[in-house]
Structures are given as C-alpha cells and as structure tokens.
Amino acid sequence: MDAIDLRLIDLLRDNARSSYAELARQVGLSAPAVHERVGKLETAGTIRAYRAEVEPETIGLGVTALIGIIEDSGADTDDVLAALRVMPEIESCHFMAGVESYQLTVRVGTIAELEQLIVRINRTPGVASTRTAIALSTKWENRPQPGREVA
Amino acid sequence: MDAIDLRLIDLLRDNARSSYAELARQVGLSAPAVHERVGKLETAGTIRAYRAEVEPETIGLGVTALIGIIEDSGADTDDVLAALRVMPEIESCHFMAGVESYQLTVRVGTIAELEQLIVRINRTPGVASTRTAIALSTKWENRPQPGREVA
DNA sequence: TCAAGCCATGGACGCCATCGACCTGCGCCT
DNA sequence: AGGCGCAGGTCGATGGCGTCCATGGCTTGA
Numbered sequence: 294m295d296a297i298d299l300r301l302i303d304l305l306r307d308n309a310r311s312s313y314a315e316l317a318r319q320v321g322l323s324a325p326a327v328h329e330r331v332g333k334l335e336t337a338g339t340i341r342a343y344r345a346e347v348e349p350e351t352i353g354l355g356v357t358a359l360i361g362i363i364e365d366s367g368a369d370t371d372d373v374l375a376a377l378r379v380m381p382e383i384e385s386c387h388f389m390a391g392v393e394s395y396q397l398t399v400r401v402g403t404i405a406e407l408e409q410l411i412v413r414i415n416r417t418p419g420v421a422s423t424r425t426a427i428a429l430s431t432k433w434e435n436r437p438q439p440g441r442e443v444a
Numbered sequence: 445m446d447a448i449d450l451r452l453i454d455l456l457r458d459n460a461r462s463s464y465a466e467l468a469r470q471v472g473l474s475a476p477a478v479h480e481r482v483g484k485l486e487t488a489g490t491i492r493a494y495r496a497e498v499e500p501e502t503i504g505l506g507v508t509a510l511i512g513i514i515e516d517s518g519a520d521t522d523d524v525l526a527a528l529r530v531m532p533e534i535e536s537c538h539f540m541a542g543v544e545s546y547q548l549t550v551r552v553g554t555i556a557e558l559e560q561l562i563v564r565i566n567r568t569p570g571v572a573s574t575r576t577a578i579a580l581s582t583k584w585e586n587r588p589q590p591g592r593e594v595a
Numbered sequence: 596t597c598a599a600g601c602c603a604t605g606g607a608c609g610c611c612a613t614c615g616a617c618c619t620g621c622g623c624c625t
Numbered sequence: 626a627g628g629c630g631c632a633g634g635t636c637g638a639t640g641g642c643g644t645c646c647a648t649g650g651c652t653t654g655a
Contacts (some may be wrong), residue, residue, distance in 0.1 A: 294502065302503060305496035309460040312643095323635055325613070330633095341497045344458035344586065351445065351490045352453060352591025357538065359510075359547055370510060374583060381590070386583040387508065396577065400589060409621060421576055426547065432525060432537040437493065440503030441534070442449065465642060477603050479644070 368419030
C-alpha cells in the first residue's frame with residue numbers, strides 16, 4: 294500500500310468504471326501493472342466492491358430514515374443482529390457506543406412501509422425500544438474523502 | 445424505466461465493473477442496447493456515479509461517528525450547510541425532521557481528529573449544539589436493496 | 596390505414612484487457 | 626563482496642469488448 298495504490302483507490306472511488314488503460318495513464322504506469330495492483334487490492338479486501346450509486350427515488354425508495362435501537366438488558370446482541378440482517382430495508386448497520394446499541398440507515402418506498410418496518414424491529418426479541426428520525430432531504434451521501442497513508 | 449432498466453441497475457449496484465457484454469447476457473439484450481439504456485440512465489441522473497467501496501481502515505479512516513446538529517433559532521440553514529459542505533470528513537449529510545436539523549456521518553483517522561472536527565462544527569455560526577455517537581464497528585454499509593417499479 | 600419515431604439487431608472497426616516473456620533493482624545468503 | 630532469487634515493472638501480441646452505424650420491426654398517434 295504505497296502512494297500509487299492510494300491514488301488508484303481514489304480514482305476508482307471517483308469512477309469505478311475507469312478502464313485500466315485510463316488508470317495507467319493517470320498514475321504513470323503500464324496497464325498490466327495497474328491491473329495487477331488493483332487485483333491485489335481486491336483480493337486483500339481493501340477494495341470491497343464496485344457499486345453504481347443510484348438516485349433512490351427513481352427506484353421506488355424515496356423515504357430515508359435513521360433508526361436507533363435500545364436493547365433489552367440481557368438481550369443477545371448476536372440474535373438481534375441476525376434479525377436485523379435479514380431485513381433488506383436496512384442499508385447500513387453500525388454498532389454504537391452509547392445507550393442506543395445500533396444505528397440503522399433504512400430506505401423504504403413510503404411512510405406506511407417505514408411504519409411497518411419500525412413495528413417489525415420493535416417486535417424483534419431483545420429490542421427494548423427504537424427512536425426514528427426521518428430524512429427530509431439528502432444533501433449528499435457517500436462522498437469519498439481522499440485516503441491517507443495508514444500510520 | 446422498465447423492468448430491464450431496474451435489472452440493469454441492480455446488476456450495476458452489485459458490480460459496477462461488469463462489462464456491457466456481461467450485462468447484455470444477464471438481461472437478454474444485445475450489448476449496444478444495454479449500452480444505450482445505461483447511457484440514458486446516466487444522463488437522466490438515475491445513475492449518479494460508479495464508486496469503489498473501500499475498507500476505510502486501510503486508507504487511514506478507521507474512526508466512524510454520527511453527529512447530530514441542533515441549529516440556533518434564527519440560524520440561516522443555507523449558511524450552516526455551506527460550512528458543512530467544505531468539511532471533507534463529512535461523508536453523508538441528511539437534513540432531518542426533529543430537533544436535530546442535520547445528521548452527519550463522518551469518517552476520520554483518530555479520536556483526536558474527531559475531537560477537532562466536533563469543535564470546528566460547534567464553532568460554526570448557526571450551530572447551537574451537537575451530539576456525537578461513535579461507531580464501535582460497522583456491521584454493514586451501503587447494502588443495495590433491489591429496486592422496484594416506481595408507482 | 597398510414598406515417599413516424601423509437602428501439603433492438605448485426606456487422607465493423609479500433610481500443611482495451613490480459614497473458615507470456617524478458618528486464619531491472621533490491622535484499623539475502625553464502 | 627559477489628551472486629542468486631524474487632517482486633514488480635515494461636513490452637508485445639492476441640482475442641474479446643466497447644462503440645458507432647445502417648437497417649428493419651414494432652408501437653403509437655393522427
């Protein structure tokens with residue numbers, strides 16, 4: 294993981310569909326060299342995936358909300374997590390420090406669906422209560438930040 | 445925006461580097477047809493970008509936190525937003541319903557950097573107070589959910 | 596019913612991904 | 626100190642792919 298790898302990562306975070314030839318031009322290496330470097334970054338798990346980022350409204354997911362989960366005292370966190378994992382509406386799931394053990398980002402089509410999702414989460418064994426905040430608008434999302442050499 | 449477009453979007457959200465030929469095979473069309481459809485989805489703004497998803501720790505961004513912002517009564521929301529926008533550590537920014545006007549997802553290298561970021565946000569004119577929660581671990585992030593026909 | 600426009604098809608061409616062979620610089624072992 | 630081995634690079638070739646174009650069918654609207 295040197296400066297060129299970081300540069301490749303930044304380029305791919307900006308446009309994951311760049312050709313190897315294009316990447317090679319940008320970093321001043323040959324295309325096969327870039328190909329090998331990117332391949333190693335992929336198998337090392339540094340690059341997890343390449344995703345198209347889509348306007349959520351256009352695919353019927355116009356409602357975004359953040360949900361905090363407070364667990365029962367004595368709840369099995371793994372069970373709660375497993376229950377959350379099978380809900381496709383949960384886009385992101387962070388395990389947090391603080392009263393609320395989990396913070397979820399969820400995406401649904403309508404407020405009615407959000408209501409159903411909240412009910413389902415509240416019914417999950419181990420969940421004591423939830424706190425939901427609805428996003429009125431998304432100013433930006435997943436904005437890439439230049440990487441740094443890890444100390 | 446028909447069923448095939450949705451299918452293409454789902455495929456590209458799963459792997460943004462699929463070749464057009466591969467996409468064409470999956471949806472049962474010719475490569476040029478797929479090329480044209482994807483091009484239209486891009487110019488229509490449905491597909492916003494193609495991004496490589498990276499393990500944050502490996503690029504020196506091991507600390508993730510969520511920050512809620514409460515604005516001063518009478519604060520100019522646009523000014524606050526403009527101030528937030530120039531902070532590269534803020535990965536996502538949602539304008540929320542509720543007491544906290546903004547919910548941020550931030551990514552920094554160390555707790556010390558997080559502290560500095562919080563101070564900077566609190567000093568921003570229009571910001572009354574903030575509430576920060578640190579993510580101990582990320583269970584998953586940006587998990588794509590199959591799109592639906594928009595009603 | 597007819598016309599027009601949109602979209603998929605298939606072919607052609609040039610670029611790109613990818614493989615193999617060779618080279619070079621560095622670290623290590625003798 | 627010198628030689629060996631390896632990691633990682635360039636170069637060249639080839640096969641597949643992206644991309645443009647002309648053609649033809651289907652659907653829509655008058």
